[in-house]
Amino acid sequence: MGKEEEGMPNTCVRGCCSSTHIPLAIPKTHFNITKEIARGAESVVYEARLEGKLVAAKKPKLSTSADLDRFHEELQILSKVEHPNVATLVGVRAYPPDYFFFYHLYENGNLGDALHEADWRPTLQQILTIAIQLAKALQYLHKEGIVHRDVKPANILLDSNWGAHLGDFGLAIRAVDLKKPSEQNWKSTGKPTGGFHKKNMVGTLLYMAPEILRKDVQSEKSDVYGFGITINELLTGVVPYTDRKTAAQAHTVLEMNYSEQQLSAAVTSQGLRPVLADPESGVPPVLASLIQQCWEGDASLRPSFDKIVETLDAIIIPQPHVKTLLNNHEQQQTVPVDLQNNALDAILSYNLQQKRTEVNWAARAAKDWEPTSTQLFSVSPSWLTPSMDNSVYCPTLSMGSFATKGARQTMEDTHFVIFQLGGADHVSVFGVFDGHRGPEAAEFAALAIPSFLSKSAALSPQEALMAAFTETDIVFRRELEMQRSQKKGTSGAQWHPGCTATTALLTGNKLFVANAGDCRTVLCRNGKAIQLSKDHTASCIEERERIISAGGHVSWQVDTWRVGAAALEVTRSIGDDDLKPFVTAEPELQECVLSADDEFLVIASDGLWEKLTNNDVVALVKDTVKEPSMVSKRLATESVERGSRDNITVIVVFLTPVSTVERVY
Ligand SMILES: Nc1ncnc2c1ncn2[C@@H]1O[C@H](COP(=O)(O)OP(=O)(O)OP(=O)(O)O)[C@@H](O)[C@H]1O
Numbered sequence: 081m082g083k084e085e086e087g088m089p090n091t092c093v094r095g096c097c098s099s100t101h102i103p104l105a106i107p108k109t110h111f112n113i114t115k116e117i118a119r120g121a122e123s124v125v126y127e128a129r130l131e132g133k134l135v136a137a138k139k140p141k142l143s144t145s146a147d148l149d150r151f152h153e154e155l156q157i158l159s160k161v162e163h164p165n166v167a168t169l170v171g172v173r174a175y176p177p178d179y180f181f182f183y184h185l186y187e188n189g190n191l192g193d194a195l196h197e198a199d200w201r202p203t204l205q206q207i208l209t210i211a212i213q214l215a216k217a218l219q220y221l222h223k224e225g226i227v228h229r230d231v232k233p234a235n236i237l238l239d240s241n242w243g244a245h246l247g248d249f250g251l252a253i254r255a256v257d258l259k260k261p262s263e264q265n266w267k268s269t270g271k272p273t274g275g276f277h278k279k280n281m282v283g284t285l286l287y288m289a290p291e292i293l294r295k296d297v298q299s300e301k302s303d304v305y306g307f308g309i310t311i312n313e314l315l316t317g318v319v320p321y322t323d324r325k326t327a328a329q330a331h332t333v334l335e336m337n338y339s340e341q342q343l344s345a346a347v348t349s350q351g352l353r354p355v356l357a358d359p360e361s362g363v364p365p366v367l368a369s370l371i372q373q374c375w376e377g378d379a380s381l382r383p384s385f386d387k388i389v390e391t392l393d394a395i396i397i398p399q400p401h402v403k404t405l406l407n408n409h410e411q412q413q414t415v416p417v418d419l420q421n422n423a424l425d426a427i428l429s430y431n432l433q434q435k436r437t438e439v440n441w442a443a444r445a446a447k448d449w450e451p452t453s454t455q456l457f458s459v460s461p462s463w464l465t466p467s468m469d470n471s472v473y474c475p476t477l478s479m480g481s482f483a484t485k486g487a488r489q490t491m492e493d494t495h496f497v498i499f500q501l502g503g504a505d506h507v508s509v510f511g512v513f514d515g516h517r518g519p520e521a522a523e524f525a526a527l528a529i530p531s532f533l534s535k536s537a538a539l540s541p542q543e544a545l546m547a548a549f550t551e552t553d554i555v556f557r558r559e560l561e562m563q564r565s566q567k568k569g570t571s572g573a574q575w576h577p578g579c580t581a582t583t584a585l586l587t588g589n590k591l592f593v594a595n596a597g598d599c600r601t602v603l604c605r606n607g608k609a610i611q612l613s614k615d616h617t618a619s620c621i622e623e624r625e626r627i628i629s630a631g632g633h634v635s636w637q638v639d640t641w642r643v644g645a646a647a648l649e650v651t652r653s654i655g656d657d658d659l660k661p662f663v664t665a666e667p668e669l670q671e672c673v674l675s676a677d678d679e680f681l682v683i684a685s686d687g688l689w690e691k692l693t694n695n696d697v698v699a700l701v702k703d704t705v706k707e708p709s710m711v712s713k714r715l716a717t718e719s720v721e722r723g724s725r726d727n728i729t730v731i732v733v734f735l736t737p738v739s740t741v742e743r744v745y
Pocket residue numbers: 117118119120121122123124125136138167183184185186187189190193234235237247248249250280
């Protein structure tokens with residue numbers, strides 16, 4: 081009686097693999113093979129009975145000693161992993177001459193076959209479920225320090241409920257072992273083509289990240305790439321780089337159009353990617369955008385699985401009945417219904433809870449604030465003192481706002497809405513800030529600007545706004561310098577956050593708008609849109625000339641005019657200390673006197689204006705119930721639906737009395 085028959089030891093024949101819960105030395109008498117399920121490049125998979133239970137028995141092809149080494153490496157990894165979305169290993173026979181992995185049998189086979197052989201057409205909900213399950217499996221593996229390296233539909237196994245389980249750890253490796261040159265890693269499978277047989281190569285190539293194709297340094301981010309390609313395939317039903325839905329056809333198309341080398345070259349150096357799932361066809365824009373981030377050429381730009389899980393969890397598939405409710409006039413009282421059950425709504429409100437940066441810039445702004453120019457001017461009476469003149473028109477205000485990071489991973493917009501600044505009934509201030517190269521400047525400015533304004537009663541409103549912008553910029557850059565010197569070295573030199581800013585100051589019937597950058601303020605007067613700010617971008621010739629005469633450099637890069645080495649599109653901002661003084665913080669000012677003709681103000685970051693014209697915005701506001709927060713949200717939602725990829729912040733201020741039940745059609 082051999083050693084193996086004495087019981088079921090939990091170690092392999094070499095003694096290098098062990099498990100606390102999986103028997104590693106299942107005797108031959110304990111299982112019998114019933115039929116072949118699949119013949120892979122490196123294995124044959126059979127249906128089998130193990131102690132009466134139906135299982136999948138994977139018999140790896142072990143022809144060389146390198147293959148045997150690889151078997152033990154795979155087993156060492158497999159015996160340590162346990163996750164609901166990783167294919168469950170129930171037993172192993174790690175003894176010659178027959179090596180077997182016994183897995184739970186997944187009734188619906190692999191995802192690739194389901195899509196392209198069985199013509200399974202998953203619903204959006206099923207797709208999202210699989211995406212989340214797969215993301216969680218990979219999140220877990222990465223936490224455990226394991227990189228899978230072969231994420232593709234053929235390695236995703238589907239249970240009877242179409243739940244996903246990641247299988248095939250044939251190429252999995254410990255992240256610590258990835259440090260070696262990658263050619264070495266691929267050779268470790270012992271196959272002449274560096275790990276893949278010719279036939280299999282094509283199938284796998286499609287999911288391989290550029291750095292792998294280039295034999296460059298790999299990381300767990302290579303799994304993110306395969307995940308992106310896989311989820312896109314799941315959404316489109318199309319084999320990557322083809323227009324075919326069945327695998328057999330796909331291979332011919334693929335081989336006809338591209339050789340292996342041509343495809344690799346196109347993917348690595350020309351950024352070729354499969355056709356992206358189309359948001360027009362009902363794919364949530366956030367999901368499409370996530371896929372694009374996942375298959376970024378630069379691995380460092382791909383999101384982590386923590387981030388992916390977070391993003392996917394926030395997506396709720398739009399319910400088809402929502403649209404009908406929208407058109408049902410009897411639902412007038414329950415206005416938010418159009419947004420409540422909506423996918424966007426979930427994303428939008430979820431985004432509001434996003435975490436802020438570690439450095440508490442806001443507290444610093446308030447604490448360190450010391451306006452330097454307050455003493456220079458003197459106006460009387462102060463704009464903070466209410467006018468006694470009752471004949472002056474006084475708008476009735478109602479205001480609301482909405483902010484979302486939209487399809488972006490981080491939120492760099494900030495805003496403030498202040499009713500009765502410094503306790504003055506007739507003074508309100510609104511500000512929107514759009515951060516770039518980090519949220520710090522925007523966070524700082526949203527506190528510093530109103531704080532400065534409330535302390536500038538001695539200045540005229542115009543001077544107060546001008547000084548609030550320029551002083552905020554100076555104090556911020558000083559603060560940044562301090563932070564940088566404390567950080568000592570850690571990416572500090574490259575750290576130049578900035579933000580665009582627009583601030584509207586309303587005192588009695590006078591409106592003052594200060595703007596630096598491409599946020600925008602629009603007034604609706606008599607049903608017409610009046611833009612009260614100019615967009616400061618390098619596409620604007622006057623701005624380009626101003627920059628050049630101030631000693632800055634402007635050039636056409638990629639798709640538009642950009643400033644300096646940082647390639648900034650905006651020409652005015654707070655912060656951006658590497659581009660000062662030509663990217664100035666000095667705002668342009670506009671003012672107007674309000675009358676009963678003035679209906680509302682919309683102040684928003686460029687994420688809104690990118691997809692909506694001033695007239696679109698006016699039309700949408702008219703078409704929405706007159707509740708300012710709801711209108712703000714409606715505008716942001718509309719922009720996201722039209723494909724805005726940016727953070728969006730919207731403030732809506734109604735200037736005349738409005739009723740929330742009033743609807744204009
Ligand atoms: N537990 C299982 N339940 C059902 N089917 C399975 C299971 N394990 C594997 N299969 C089937 O066998 C196929 C090959 O399995 P696996 O990917 O593990 O082998 P491989 O030889 O490493 O394949 P590859 O050619 O992708 O390297 C899978 O695509 C799937 O169709």
